[in-house]
Amino acid sequence: MITMQSEKFIIENDDYFGDFDLRLTLNSGQTSQPPWLLENNKYCEVLKFDDTDVLVEISQESLNDDLIVSCYSECDIDVENVRKKIFYIFDLDYDITEVYDFLDENKELNDVYKFNKGLRLFKAQFPYECIISSICSANNSIKRWTKSITDIKMAYGDEILFNNRKYHLFPEEKVFLNIPDSDDGLKSFGVGYRSSYMLNSTKKIIDEVDFHNKINKCSYSEAFDKIIELDGVGPKVADCILLYGYNKHEAYPVDVWINRITSYIYFKGQKQTNKKIMGFAQDKFGEYSGYVQLYLFNYARLSGLTEKLKSKK
DNA sequence: GCCCAGGTCTCCG
DNA sequence: CGGAGACCTGGG
Numbered sequence: 006m007i008t009m010q011s012e013k014f015i016i017e018n019d020d021y022f023g024d025f026d027l028r029l030t031l032n033s034g035q036t037s038q039p040p041w042l043l044e045n046n047k048y049c050e051v052l053k054f055d056d057t058d059v060l061v062e063i064s065q066e067s068l069n070d071d072l073i074v075s076c077y078s079e080c081d082i083d084v085e086n087v088r089k090k091i092f093y094i095f096d097l098d099y100d101i102t103e104v105y106d107f108l109d110e111n112k113e114l115n116d117v118y119k120f121n122k123g124l125r126l127f128k129a130q131f132p133y134e135c136i137i138s139s140i141c142s143a144n145n146s147i148k149r150w151t152k153s154i155t156d157i158k159m160a161y162g163d164e165i166l167f168n169n170r171k172y173h174l175f176p177e178e179k180v181f182l183n184i185p186d187s188d189d190g191l192k193s194f195g196v197g198y199r200s201s202y203m204l205n206s207t208k209k210i211i212d213e214v215d216f217h218n219k220i221n222k223c224s225y226s227e228a229f230d231k232i233i234e235l236d237g238v239g240p241k242v243a244d245c246i247l248l249y250g251y252n253k254h255e256a257y258p259v260d261v262w263i264n265r266i267t268s269y270i271y272f273k274g275q276k277q278t279n280k281k282i283m284g285f286a287q288d289k290f291g292e293y294s295g296y297v298q299l300y301l302f303n304y305a306r307l308s309g310l311t312e313k314l315k316s317k318k
Numbered sequence: 319g320c321c322c323a324g325g326t327c328t329c330c331g
Numbered sequence: 332c333g334g335a336g337a338c339c340t341g342g343g
Contacts, residue, residue, distance in 0.1 A: 143325040197339025239326045260324040
C-alpha cells in the first residue's frame with residue numbers, strides 16, 4: 006500500500022496579469038496536447054518533476070475565479086514548483102495586458118477580444134509531446150488527433166495511480182521510438198500515414214544532442230528553420246510547435262482558416278498565399294502574432310465568420 | 319460512396 | 332517559388 010502525499014493551494018486573479026478562463030483555454034483545440042481529463046468538475050493531469058510525478062487537479066468556477074489546485078504524489082511535493090509549471094503551461098507568467106493593448110491599438114482587431122475573454126496559450130509541459138501532437142493534427146480533425154494522442158499516452162506513458170484510477174504522462178522519445186511502425190503498432194492508434202513522420206522525427210530529435218535546449222535558445226526564425234526539417238512538419242505545424250511547445254509568441258500558424266480570416270480582414274477578402282500571410286503577420290503583429298492567431302481563429306468560429314468565409318472559398 | 323478534417327510531401331512548369 | 336494530386340482514417 007502506497008501512501009499518497011497531498012497538497013492544496015489557490016491561484017488568485019491578482020497573482021497574474023489579465024484574464025484567465027481555464028475551461029475555454031483547455032478546450033480551444035491548441036495542438037500542444039489533448040485537453041486535460043475532466044472529472045467531478047476538476048481538470049486532471051500528471052506533471053513531471055525531477056524527483057517525482059504529481060497528479061494535479063484544477064477547478065475554476067468561471068472566468069477569473071480562484072483556481073483551486075490539488076496535488077497528489079508518492080513523494081513529497083514541492084508546491085512552488087507545481088505552481089510554476091502551471092503558470093508556464095497556461096501562460097500565466099506572461100503579462101497578457103500587452104496583448105489587450107495591442108488589440109486596442111489596431112482598429113481591425115478591436116472586436117476580437119470580446120469573443121476570447123480569458124483565453125490563453127495552452128502549452129505542453131514538454132516540447133516533444135507538442136511535436137507529436139502537432140504532427141498528428143495535420144490534415145486531421147481535432148477529435149481524431151486528440152483521441153490518438155490520448156490512447157498513445159495510456160498505452161506507453163508512465164502512469165500514476167490515484168483513487169483506483171490511472172493517469173498517464175506522454176511517453177519520452179526513447180520509449181516512443183520503440184513503438185513499431187505497423188498496423189498493430191503505432192498505426193493502431195489511428196494516426197495513419199503520420200506514423201512514419203512521428204517516428205522519423207523522433208529519431209532526428211534523439212540523434213541531435215540537446216535538441217530541445219538548442220531550439221529554446223534560438224530566435225524564432227532560427228528555430229523555425231530547424232524545426233521544419235523534421236518529418237511531417239511544414240510551415241503550419243512548425244509554427245504550432247514553436248508557439249505551444251517552445252513558447253515562441255512570434256509564431257503565427259497559418260491554416261486554411263487563418264488564411265481566410267487574415268485575407269478577409271487585411272486583404273479585402275482576396276486570398277493570399279500562406280507565405281504572404283506569414284510575412285504579413287511578422288511585420289504587423291510581431292511578438293503578438295501567436296495571440297492574434299489564437300484569438301482570430303476562435304473569434305471566427307464564435308462570431309459566425311467561418312460560415313461566411315466558407316461560402317466563398 | 320463521397321467529402322472533409324486547423325497540411326505535408328512530391329513532382330512539375 | 333506556386334499549383335496540383337495523393338494521402339490514413341473516422342464521421343457526416
